[in-house]
Amino acid sequence: MGFSASAGCAQGGCSLPSRARLTLCCFCRKFTSRDFSYHYEGEQFCISFPEKILPFDPSQWAMAWHKSIIKFYRKRKMNRKYIAILVIGLSLAGGIAHADENSLGPLAKMVGVWEGDKGNDVAPAQKSTGAIGAPAASPYFERISIVPGAGATNASEQDLVTVQYHQEVFRKSDKKKFHDQVGYWIWDKKFNTILHSYCIPRAVCITAEGKLEDPNKFEVGTDRAIAESIFMKNNGTTRMFNMSMAVNGDDMKYNQVILTTIYGKDFSHSDSNTLKRVKQ
Known part of the structure; x- marks a missing residue:
């Protein structure tokens, strides 16, 4: 044997x-x-x-x-x-x-299932509220599942490793899901770069990147790597995305801001939350 x-x-x-x-x-x-x-x-x-x-x-x-x-x-x-x-x-x-x-390098600490109920979403109010475009806050809870992803080599010299994730966000007021997101966190060891690439079912996808200055903190941003539908380009275009996420042991905290042009004016759409790893 x-x-x-x-x-x-x-x-x-x-x-x-x-x-x-x-x-x-x-x-x-x-x-x-x-x-x-x-x-x-x-x-x-x-x-x-x-x-x-x-x-x-x-x-x-x-x-x-x-x-x-x-x-x-x-x-x-x-x-x-x-x-x-x-x-x-x-x-x-x-x-x-x-x-x-x-x-997986610095991405290894992300792997697992994370949950948090301290989320706060500040987005432009819908027409139905009677205060169109005004800041509207929605407390939320969420679940993020992160697993090792496939690697890739770009142009024969950029070797990437990844973790892929699925994020589900629910309003506290009615327990309904109002945001669903899938994507990748990506590490480029050679160029000491972290990238975040994701899509949401509003026909919008974003890829942001930044230098890895701290192995426990990931800061990325972009004002160009944005793909969106014609409707969104004309009615709610994304102009800039910035995100900061810190992971320490079983604690995760993130803040992100998306600059959009909607209802004829600019709006800074922000989200933040603190999560705990509930499953490795």
Whole structure:
């Protein structure tokens, strides 16, 4: 019996990245536990580690693979030799996850699920309020899910690593979602640059960047990298975007300002919130 790293899973439906995958040659059946999926095909045993437990946390990994071994032993009546192989494989996979965390650089601290209920949105009031264009404050709560993303190389010399995220924002007044955003935080190690690229379902996308002066604070801005629909260009165009976000341990805080021209005048649309990481 032996084990070997695998660039791809033998299970056709497995879409997890190869960096979080390991193949052991042992078994030929399928078993699924809470934290790990075990795929069997012929004599290949593929252990797939989902992104939700990246980046590497020694205590989390130790508890996860210990529980998995006990469950597997009870269900399959594995002997000690098989258990030893499984332990080695899971340990190696932990090393792979640790390497993945290191490769994310300053972005690694962002990975996880974040929630906060201290948000404040100041936007131009709608026509229906009777105070069109006046500042209207909306307290909100939100949830941001951040996972490792795909890397990229631009023009043969700019190597980028990323985390991708989904942000959902809800008004406190009626609990309804009023903002949904998907995007990437991007790190360019060579040029010491942080980039933030995102889109919202108003047919508006923005890419902002800034120098990484502090590994725990990300400040980006732009007045040109803005894509928007013809309607938005004529009725609510975005002219400038600036954002500052600080991450310290399980605490995240951000402030952002979007300068728009709407209802015939300029308006500084601002958002801020403080969040806690609720899941790694």
